[in-house]
Amino acid sequence: MNFKEVLLIVNPVAGHTDKKKIISEVRDQLELEKVNFHLYSTSGENDSEEIQKKIKEENIDRVLIAGGDGTINLVANAIKGFDLEMGIIPAGSANGLAVNLELPPSLKKQVDIALGNNFIDLDLLCLNNTICLHMSDLGINAELIKNYEHSSIRGKFGYLIHSIPTLIQSEFPFNFHIETEEHSRDEQAVLLGFANMKKYGTGANVNPKGIPDDGVFEILIFKKLNLGEILKTLKNETDFDKDFVEIISAKEARITCKKPVAFQIDGEYIGKKTEIEIKLPPEKLRIAIP
């Protein structure tokens, strides 16, 4: 292994599962390779500063993350300036990034990959100066995530349970103005997605042409709620009706709306917004992949 000090960052509450097995699997593999093991358990407060401190103090040269998309996003923001490679052990209730990177279900294989030397240099989509690794949106899905965050029922079933009341309470469709280097247009939509990759954590393939390291992102304009078309995304079918979704590529964009609309990044509810600035900075994030 071409590194000596590995920091495993574990979110103890992600996915509501015990992380002991993950910790011992990583520790055992590193012991065999005579690489030093360091552990940081997130608390939900000041994690970014604590992680940066640990990286500097211990001369960390590889970071592994056991958590969901929220934890990976937090660590990606924290290690931006460090030129570090990162490995992922999916352990959240939503693992959108892992789904997109096609990480296998076996823990042993996940750890092998996370400590391996095959990488992707992921584009870092920046929305109002916050990194998005795979998918963010304005509109009805962010409303659903907000309602789900207060729910005691986790996982896909939790999302499902909240979809009906969210649909009833929502004031969709929303009116957006979209400006990119090529477009300036008004659109009515139930959901405006900003995609660095193909899929949501549910596996729904909403952006079939999304490539995570191509230097562009996609704006997904979902115009109507159409159950048949939504089922297609879940079945990996990609011949969408134009009245359901229109997809435009961009390198930068500015979205405005008169009334504040719910906004989420990588599955974390941010708040209601009237303006989103989207940029693709030149920095990339190096992630170990199969």
Ligand SMILES: Nc1ncnc2c1ncn2[C@@H]1O[C@H](COP(=O)(O)OP(=O)(O)OP(=O)(O)O)[C@@H](O)[C@H]1O
């Ligand atoms: N020790 C902790 N106690 C409570 N919350 C924590 C702790 N550590 C991290 N968090 C919170 O966990 C969230 C990230 O969770 P993540 O998305 O990785 O997992 P998840 O199981 O998919 O989460 P969720 O189902 O809530 O989306 C962040 O909001 C972070 O502040």
